[in-house]
Amino acid sequence: MVTLDWRVESRAGVSLVELTVENPTDCARRVRVGNRLDGAVWPPRREGVPEAGWDDGGFEGVLAPGERRALGYASPAQPVEPPVELVWTERAGESERTDDAGWSADEVAPDAVPSDDATPEDVVRSLGDPRPPADAVPRPTPDAAPRPTARADSASPIPDPVESWLSAVAERADDGGSCATDSPLSPEDESALGAVARRIETLREETTSGGGRTEPRARRSP
Amino acid sequence: MILAVAGGKGGVGKSTVALELGAELDAVVVDADLGMADLAARRGPDLHDVLAGRADPAEAVSEDGPVALLPCGRTLAGARAADPTKLVGAVEAVESAYERVVIDCPAGMAADAGMPLLAADASVLVASPREFALADALRTRELARELDAGLAAVALNRTGENPPTERIRRALGAPVVAIPEDDRVSRSRRQGWPVSEVAPDSEPALRFGELAAEVGRLAGRTRD
Numbered sequence A: 001m002v003t004l005d006w007r008v009e010s011r012a013g014v015s016l017v018e019l020t021v022e023n024p025t026d027c028a029r030r031v032r033v034g035n036r037l038d039g040a041v042w043p044p045r046r047e048g049v050p051e052a053g054w055d056d057g058g059f060e061g062v063l064a065p066g067e068r069r070a071l072g073y074a075s076p077a078q079p080v081e082p083p084v085e086l087v088w089t090e091r092a093g094e095s096e097r098t099d100d101a102g103w104s105a106d107e108v109a110p111d112a113v114p115s116d117d118a119t120p121e122d123v124v125r126s127l128g129d130p131r132p133p134a135d136a137v138p139r140p141t142p143d144a145a146p147r148p149t150a151r152a153d154s155a156s157p158i159p160d161p162v163e164s165w166l167s168a169v170a171e172r173a174d175d176g177g178s179c180a181t182d183s184p185l186s187p188e189d190e191s192a193l194g195a196v197a198r199r200i201e202t203l204r205e206e207t208t209s210g211g212g213r214t215e216p217r218a219r220r221s222p
Numbered sequence B: 001m002i003l004a005v006a007g008g009k010g011g012v013g014k015s016t017v018a019l020e021l022g023a024e025l026d027a028v029v030v031d032a033d034l035g036m037a038d039l040a041a042r043r044g045p046d047l048h049d050v051l052a053g054r055a056d057p058a059e060a061v062s063e064d065g066p067v068a069l070l071p072c073g074r075t076l077a078g079a080r081a082a083d084p085t086k087l088v089g090a091v092e093a094v095e096s097a098y099e100r101v102v103i104d105c106p107a108g109m110a111a112d113a114g115m116p117l118l119a120a121d122a123s124v125l126v127a128s129p130r131e132f133a134l135a136d137a138l139r140t141r142e143l144a145r146e147l148d149a150g151l152a153a154v155a156l157n158r159t160g161e162n163p164p165t166e167r168i169r170r171a172l173g174a175p176v177v178a179i180p181e182d183d184r185v186s187r188s189r190r191q192g193w194p195v196s197e198v199a200p201d202s203e204p205a206l207r208f209g210e211l212a213a214e215v216g217r218l219a220g221r222t223r224d
Helices: A120-127 A147-154 A160-176 A187-220 B014-025 B047-051 B076-081 B084-098 B111-119 B134-146 B165-172 B183-190 B203-223
Strands: A003-011 A014-022 A029-035 A058-063 A068-075 A084-091 B002-006 B028-031 B101-104 B122-127 B150-159 B176-180
Touching (some): A014 A029, A014 A084, A029 A068, A058 A068, A120 B084, A160 A187, B002 B014, B002 B084, B002 B111, B002 B134, B014 B028, B014 B150, B014 B183, B014 B203, B047 B076, B047 B084, B084 B111, B111 B134, B134 B165, B150 B165, B150 B203
Parallel strands (some): B002 B101, B028 B101, B150 B176
Antiparallel strands (some): A003 A014, A014 A068, A029 A058
């Protein structure tokens, strides 16, 4: 019958579990090893992707006749004994070879190119994560926030939201230049611009005529 | 049918070949160069959004231009947020909506170059005679084979007099189509148009047609 040996140690609040599974029988067996710790399973990873066979609850894979496998994982939990259990074992199907039924091909030859029944995860594991490193990505910081204000102070008296809306309209007008329509502006932008222009005009008239109202009052007061 | 346009090197004309094949095969071109997108983006969601789970693959396809395109974003943050393992599912979703997909692969041999080959049924290798390094082409072909994207044809791009067609055919074991250097290709490409629309009788346009026919032949064989 399949046997399971384990060892668990705790470091900085994380339990490290080492185990060996052995299949002494003369036929391939599929095994499921379950986590008994009170925490998430942190599986071994390659290129950021969990090794084949690992899931939230533990590990599942096929052991060849007479095979002995070393496995390990970590968990942010207090160690308990035993940390793992053999949930079940069953005779592996005829079609299940040990290298395509849980054990990834690259576990046998880590740098080998993935086989044609590879999964996307296999491809990342063997060819490498193509994403740029997190440190390379510029991220908005609180320090960067005052910049628009500084620019507004030095150059433009137009408030930021108005400025950005106007730039967006200008950009849309540029893009729309190749369209079949006569005007580079969409009807919505046209009417919005018109409305803003009228509003500004009214506001200026009101303030100038308002100024006219205050002046006479000032003159009347003495 | 999903076709990957691959080639180890950058700058050999993968995006141009992908765009032309997209036009010839009436397919959606997916710009899968997650780090350095090459095909002009249009308005709306892009492949970064799709791979980050923010947009539906079929809805991110833009049909505004002469060739239907699923463009890719150009920001580092977008590339960081995009999960490369989602590419296969995304491309398959586009295939089920549009039937034919041509993937413009990134250069190199990392997982972002491997993933389109994993998704694809067949591949076209692009090589330039001037920068032709047989070792690179052979490595990409091996990767395509391992990931089950059989080599349909080799596009020997921007050739001059007497292209080494026969030598490359022997080395790579696939039909080789030589596409002559022609200003009209790059000019139309800059405008986002395939040369087959702008100058349908030009030599390159005829060659791209030939390349598409080779792809069609392989697709027919695999279906049988």
